[in-house]
Amino acid sequence: MSTPNQAIKDIAAKDYQYGFVTDIEAETVAPGINEDIIRLISSKKNEPQFMLDWRLKAFQVWQKMKEPNWANVHYPKINYQDIIYYSAPKSMKPGEGPKNLDEIDPELRKMFDKLGISLNEQKRLSGIAVDAVVDSVSVATTFKSKLKEIGVIFCSFSEAVLEYPELIQKYLGSVVPVADNYFSALNSAAFTDGSFCFIPKGVKCPMELSTYFRINASGTGQFERTLIVAEEDSYVSYLEGCTAPRRDENQLHAAVVEIVALDRAQVKYATVQNWYPGDKDGKGGIYNFVTKRGRCKGVSSKISWTQVETGSAITWKYPSVMLEGDNSVGEFYSIALTNHFQQADTGTKMVHIGKNTKSTIISKGISAGRGQNTYRGLVAIQKSAEGARNYSQCDSLLLGDKCGAHTFPYLQVKNESAQVEHEASTSKISEDQIFYCKQRGISEEDAVSMIVNGFCKDVLKKLPMEFAVEAQKLLGVSLEGSVG
Amino acid sequence: MLSIHDLKAKVDGKNILKGLNLEIKAGEVHAIMGPNGAGKSTLSNVLAGRDVFESIEGKVTFQGKNLLDLEPEARAREGVFLAFQYPVEIPGVGNLYFLRAAVNSVRRSRGQSELDAMDFLTLAKQKMRDLQMDQKFQERSVNEGFSGGEKKRNEIFQMAMLEPKLCVLDETDSGLDIDALRVVADGVNRLRSSERSFLLITHYQRLLDYIVPDYVHVLADGKIVKSGGKELALELEKKGYQWVGQKETNG
Numbered sequence: 240m241s242t243p244n245q246a247i248k249d250i251a252a253k254d255y256q257y258g259f260v261t262d263i264e265a266e267t268v269a270p271g272i273n274e275d276i277i278r279l280i281s282s283k284k285n286e287p288q289f290m291l292d293w294r295l296k297a298f299q300v301w302q303k304m305k306e307p308n309w310a311n312v313h314y315p316k317i318n319y320q321d322i323i324y325y326s327a328p329k330s331m332k333p334g335e336g337p338k339n340l341d342e343i344d345p346e347l348r349k350m351f352d353k354l355g356i357s358l359n360e361q362k363r364l365s366g367i368a369v370d371a372v373v374d375s376v377s378v379a380t381t382f383k384s385k386l387k388e389i390g391v392i393f394c395s396f397s398e399a400v401l402e403y404p405e406l407i408q409k410y411l412g413s414v415v416p417v418a419d420n421y422f423s424a425l426n427s428a429a430f431t432d433g434s435f436c437f438i439p440k441g442v443k444c445p446m447e448l449s450t451y452f453r454i455n456a457s458g459t460g461q462f463e464r465t466l467i468v469a470e471e472d473s474y475v476s477y478l479e480g481c482t483a484p485r486r487d488e489n490q491l492h493a494a495v496v497e498i499v500a501l502d503r504a505q506v507k508y509a510t511v512q513n514w515y516p517g518d519k520d521g522k523g524g525i526y527n528f529v530t531k532r533g534r535c536k537g538v539s540s541k542i543s544w545t546q547v548e549t550g551s552a553i554t555w556k557y558p559s560v561m562l563e564g565d566n567s568v569g570e571f572y573s574i575a576l577t578n579h580f581q582q583a584d585t586g587t588k589m590v591h592i593g594k595n596t597k598s599t600i601i602s603k604g605i606s607a608g609r610g611q612n613t614y615r616g617l618v619a620i621q622k623s624a625e626g627a628r629n630y631s632q633c634d635s636l637l638l639g640d641k642c643g644a645h646t647f648p649y650l651q652v653k654n655e656s657a658q659v660e661h662e663a664s665t666s667k668i669s670e671d672q673i674f675y676c677k678q679r680g681i682s683e684e685d686a687v688s689m690i691v692n693g694f695c696k697d698v699l700k701k702l703p704m705e706f707a708v709e710a711q712k713l714l715g716v717s718l719e720g721s722v723g
Numbered sequence: 724m725l726s727i728h729d730l731k732a733k734v735d736g737k738n739i740l741k742g743l744n745l746e747i748k749a750g751e752v753h754a755i756m757g758p759n760g761a762g763k764s765t766l767s768n769v770l771a772g773r774d775v776f777e778s779i780e781g782k783v784t785f786q787g788k789n790l791l792d793l794e795p796e797a798r799a800r801e802g803v804f805l806a807f808q809y810p811v812e813i814p815g816v817g818n819l820y821f822l823r824a825a826v827n828s829v830r831r832s833r834g835q836s837e838l839d840a841m842d843f844l845t846l847a848k849q850k851m852r853d854l855q856m857d858q859k860f861q862e863r864s865v866n867e868g869f870s871g872g873e874k875k876r877n878e879i880f881q882m883a884m885l886e887p888k889l890c891v892l893d894e895t896d897s898g899l900d901i902d903a904l905r906v907v908a909d910g911v912n913r914l915r916s917s918e919r920s921f922l923l924i925t926h927y928q929r930l931l932d933y934i935v936p937d938y939v940h941v942l943a944d945g946k947i948v949k950s951g952g953k954e955l956a957l958e959l960e961k962k963g964y965q966w967v968g969q970k971e972t973n974g
Contacts, residue, residue: 670774671811678771678807679825679881680799680832689824693815693864 258485297427375431399435414497433463449478469504502537514550521580524552531558535567559588562596577610586616591624606642688715730781741945757942800832802888871898908933
């Protein structure tokens with residue numbers, strides 16, 4: 240008879256199912272970063288002068304900065320001159336790329352079919368518009384013209400720089416300044432593509448907007464930039480997914496996401512992050528060093544982050560909200576799962592500036608194998624934030640005895656009227672729970688998956704229906720092969 | 724249906740069961756009574772396949788199969804059900820969601836089709852009414868925030884849904900007030916049939932007023948020391964376990 244721990248270990252090691260490589264001809268620049276490379280990236284995109292100047296300034300800033308080392312993650316030093324900063328499928332050559340969705344390289348289309356993402360508008364029943372990004376470029380954006388009819392701009396970032404330079408100039412870097420941190424500075428200098436989304440006054444975006452990020456080429460880093468602007472009384476729900484091939488090398492993904500919400504605007508941003516996590520011995524995997532931040536600029540605006548982080552060898556990520564407008568609301572719902580040798584240091588910052596601002600933080604960390612999972616969160620109540628309220632709940636679940644869970648909640652309260660609550664718990668899946676399930680005829684594998692999903696329920700129910708189902712499956716698969 | 728021969732079990736270097744023999748035929752209700760520490764709960768754990776024993780010897784045959792060779796989930800699928808003395812809580816997992824997963828995994832193993840959500844719910848509601856269970860059981864997580872009596876009722880509810888062949892009830896009467904006891908007993912009696920057997924493990928005779936057994940056994944110091952009809956339980960109640968122990972030493 241096997242013990243629960245053994246059986247957790249034995250659970251069929253189903254492979255990372257998105258680990259395939261697509262053979263597409265790519266145009267790739269030499270590795271390394273310098274002013275010439277930045278000029279090259281900018282010229283490939285036919286960028287206006289302001290964009291190039293911005294990049295070059297960012298590069299100067301970055302060169303003076305040091306890589307942060309305060310996170311509870313450990314990895315060999317990254318040589319930033321070994322990374323390839325631009326790689327794009329040849330069929331996407333600027334000026335010669337497809338004019339519409341029908342002209343997309345069939346290989347690219349196949350790649351996305353394999354990932355379960357249809358780039359075919361007719362085939363999509365679910366009402367989700369997709370911007371598909373491969374390595375350094377966006378290869379397709381669906382429903383673009385349909386959304387345009389109601390004034391919603393949804394396009395690749397590169398396109399936005401050319402078509403809507405005044406909006407880009409106004410909002411780019413207005414939430415995450417270039418010098419915010421080492422990775423945001425690097426991203427500002429070298430970013431290649433991403434999504435831009437603009438919801439005009441009073442418009443409730445009728446579709447879910449989404450970006451699917453795929454790393455395909457070897458040796459490259461992906462540096463994408465997403466900017467979402469929601470004007471007064473608008474609403475948008477945004478989804479993001481990511482995968483990468485299985486490789487022995489570590490690849491860097493350093494993205495920046497900025498959200499601006501004006502008066503009474505609501506933005507929901509959900510991520511299912513499933514970058515290649517490395518193999519069971521900790522070889523390979525993506526370094527996911529990401530800066531995500533939203534600014535609730537307007538009164539009664541609301542920004543909500545939901546993330547399911549199951550991939551990446553290392554995750555370093557703190558989706559945050561600056562609560563500037565009075566009565567604005569910030570939310571952070573997170574599930575982070577680390578198995579094998581994965582490390583995650585993730586959490587949020589809620590900065591209360593306006594009166595009666597409210598924030599909610601619910602974090603669920605699951606550690607299995609030798610995974611290390613850290614929650615790091617800051618709740619800052621500034622002097623001006625009369626009547627601010629925060630509720631934080633951080634729960635950790637351990638599977639086995641070689642993994643770790645760590646919680647670092649930071650609190651800064653400068654206004655006495657603030658109410659701040661924090662709850663934390665750490666638990667283990669008990670043998671009693673597993674035996675109980677087995678006695679009812681449920682296999683051990685299903686029992687573990689069920690218990691973990693139950694643990695994450697508060698966060699899963701915040702996800703859009705389809706995503707929630709996907710995330711539940713992902714949690715089950717990610718736990719397979721976890722050791723006791 | 725169930726045949727236990729010379730069963731011995733050891734935990735932490737201590738012999739708990741020391742050669743237990745028991746024969747249960749289809750449709751029979753057996754009660755096992757005995758003082759604390761006699762090995763009553765150990766017997767139910769051995770039958771269900773809990774992995775806490777240093778060694779298990781002897782033979783347990785269930786419907787022609789060697790039960791001790793099977794994983795706990797396989798035993799459950801064969802039709803062995805244990806109503807736990809202390810049912811565990813599983814936070815965040817809906818009570819009915821859990822039960823449907825259980826019912827369908829048992830059905831799959833029997834080559835039956837899975838119940839869809841609607842059919843399952845209809846059946847569950849019927850059984851819940853039978854057990855006078857509140858609708859709130861539907862929405863809550865498995866055993867989370869349930870009172871002692873509610874947990875026990877939930878066990879019987881699960882039993883009714885899974886339709887096992889052998890039901891082992893481990894001290895199901897403990898912690899129940901008289902009304903709850905009656906409801907639980909009614910639930911059990913409703914499940915009695917010529918194809919289903921019961922093993923009631925209890926400390927007190929009280930339960931047997933409501934679920935009348937065909938046979939009563941006294942378990943003491945790891946062995947069955949006395950067997951008889953339902954009147955044995957009454958005699959025990961009157962004279963105490965001491966009486967059996969003495970007879971054993973004297974006789």
